Amino acid sequence: MQTQSHVSSPYSLGIDLHKRFAYWTLINNKRDILWEGKVLTDGEKTKSAALALPVPANECQAVIEPVELWGWYAEILEDCGIKVVMANPLQVALIAKSRMKYDKVDSKILAELLQTGYLPRSYLAPRETRDLRHLLRTHISLVVMRTRLKVKIHGAMELQGLVSPLTDLFGRAGTAWLKEQELRPVYRRAIDTYLRLIDSINVELEQVDDEIEKKAKYDSDTKILMTMPGVGPFTALLIKAEVGTFDRFQTPESLASFSGLIASSRSSGGKLRYGNITKQGSKYLRWAMVQAASRMTPKAGDLYKFYVRIKDKKGAKIARVALARKMLTIAWHIVKKKEPFQASFLGVSGSAKTVTLARS
Numbered sequence: 001m002q003t004q005s006h007v008s009s010p011y012s013l014g015i016d017l018h019k020r021f022a023y024w025t026l027i028n029n030k031r032d033i034l035w036e037g038k039v040l041t042d043g044e045k046t047k048s049a050a051l052a053l054p055v056p057a058n059e060c061q062a063v064i065e066p067v068e069l070w071g072w073y074a075e076i077l078e079d080c081g082i083k084v085v086m087a088n089p090l091q092v093a094l095i096a097k098s099r100m101k102y103d104k105v106d107s108k109i110l111a112e113l114l115q116t117g118y119l120p121r122s123y124l125a126p127r128e129t130r131d132l133r134h135l136l137r138t139h140i141s142l143v144v145m146r147t148r149l150k151v152k153i154h155g156a157m158e159l160q161g162l163v164s165p166l167t168d169l170f171g172r173a174g175t176a177w178l179k180e181q182e183l184r185p186v187y188r189r190a191i192d193t194y195l196r197l198i199d200s201i202n203v204e205l206e207q208v209d210d211e212i213e214k215k216a217k218y219d220s221d222t223k224i225l226m227t228m229p230g231v232g233p234f235t236a237l238l239i240k241a242e243v244g245t246f247d248r249f250q251t252p253e254s255l256a257s258f259s260g261l262i263a264s265s266r267s268s269g270g271k272l273r274y275g276n277i278t279k280q281g282s283k284y285l286r287w288a289m290v291q292a293a294s295r296m297t298p299k300a301g302d303l304y305k306f307y308v309r310i311k312d313k314k315g316a317k318i319a320r321v322a323l324a325r326k327m328l329t330i331a332w333h334i335v336k337k338k339e340p341f342q343a344s345f346l347g348v349s350g351s352a353k354t355v356t357l358a359r360s
Contacts, residue, residue, distance in 0.1 A: 009061035009083060013053070014111030017041070017064050017073060025107040026053060026060070027115055036107070041069070043076060050080040057081035063114045065089045066122055071130050084124060087113075091120030125244050132215065132241040137284070139208045139234065146201045149194045153178070156187050156194075170198065212237055220338075221246070225331055227340035229300035230292040239331060242285035252332035259285045261325040277321060289324035296323060303327070 011034070016023045019041060026035040039049040050057060058081040064070055065087045074084040087110055113119040125133070150170060157164070160183050166174045178191060216222045216233035225236035249255040256262050258281040279286065298304050306326060311319035334341055 009059055011055045011060040012111045012115040013060055013062040013082070014107040014109065014114065015062055015064045015073075016106040016110065017067050017070065019069070022046075022073075023107045024049065025111045026055070027108075027111045028055075029115060031112055031115060033108070041073070043072075046073065046076050047080060050077055050082055061085060061114060063087050063110045063119060065092070065110075074124070075127060078127075085114065085119070086122040086124040088120040088122045123244055123248060129241060129244050132237070133284075135208065135211065135215075136234070136238050136241055139205065139212065140284075142201050142205050142208065146198055146205070149198050149201075153191055153194050156183075156190050160184070160187050209234070221335050224334055224338065224340055227334070228292070228327060228330065229297070229303055229341075230295035230327075235288050235292050238284060238288045239328075242282045242288070246332060246335045249332065252329040255332050256325050256328055258282060259289060259325075259328055261286055261289065261321060261328060285328075286324070289328050290320055292327055293320045293323040 010029050012027050014025045014027075021038050021040050024035070024037060024039055025033060027033055034054055039045055053060060061083045062077050063085050064073060066089065070086070074086075077084050092110065092113065110119070153169075160181075162181060162183075164174060164177065166177060168174050169178065175195060178195065183191065213233045216226070216237045219237070219240060222233070222236040222240050225231055225239055226233065231239075243249075243255065243258075246255070249258065253262075257278075260279040260281040260283070261277055263277055293307070296304050296307055303323065303326070307319050307323045310322045330341065333339075
């Protein structure tokens with residue numbers, strides 16, 4: 001969580017954003033309400049309202065909460081000259097819980113918290129980072145769609161009692177074998193349709209992957225991340241996109257907390273008990289780290305030994321999560337120090353050069 005120590009704009013605009021409309025409250029540095037009202041959640045309406053405010057747009061700072069359409073909405077305000085900041089909804093809710101809950105009050109609370117310097121902030125990623133996230137999530141969506149189609153083909157095969165003699169059913173030989181099988185027309189049509197859709201997705205994925213590899217090639221942080229075992233261009237770029245900038249995390253522990261890879265805890269009877277990981281924060285960063293951990297092999301040396309040690313004690317699932325958290329800690333160190341991963345490094349505490357393993 002971040003809070004601002006001072007207000008850089010004389011006017012604060014609190015926006016309680018919804019799918020169909022938003023409620024705006026504009027106040028000055030004396031917390032006087034200068035304008036308030038509903039604005040339809042439409043591009044032109046939002047732009048018109050921003051330009052019609054009774055104060056210069058470049059002297060106004062707006063605050064919104066991270067609802068689903070916040071990125072698009074923030075861009076409209078930014079294009080009008082209004083600086084946008086992001087509220088931390090959980091912390092704002094705690095501050096405002098004793099007050100009446102309705103839109104007009106919410107927008108006023110946001111404006112007052114911003115103006116007085118007590119607004120709990122979330123990270124507002126730059127537009128370039130938001131675009132990068134969308135590109136990577138497009139890749140993920142295409143892979144998910146392709147996987148679902150493959151599952152449907154396997155399902156159709158089972159209904160016809162077909163068992164592939166090939167290891168890779170969706171390679172060139174496997175696809176040829178599928179097309180040669182004599183099936184009832186309804187299943188033949190379904191499988192052929194799914195195969196055509198998979199081919200189409202593969203074409204789109206190649207284009208997306210080319211763009212991802214080009215971006216990874218020229219980003220300094222991504223190139224350092226790719227020196228880690230199990231981290232390729234896609235994973236490295238996904239880590240970079242979700243983190244935004246590593247400088248916003250003062251410690252590797254704060255980054256691990258952001259990923260939701262730390263254990264939850266509760267205190268009862270003077271005892272502190274730990275549970276499952278929190279799963280709060282960026283689910284994409286958490287997924288990327290677990291995927292990287294899943295690709296670990298004996299060639300990774302100490303990283304693999306760390307995984308095996310935890311696996312022998314607590315099982316493979318817990319070991320993967322522990323390794324994912326450890327790798328994210330390593331990522332923080334190597335990016336901050338601009339040093340590539342080295343398997344000989346041991347421990348994440350101590351000198352700047354000890355950037356990998358410490359016993360959990």
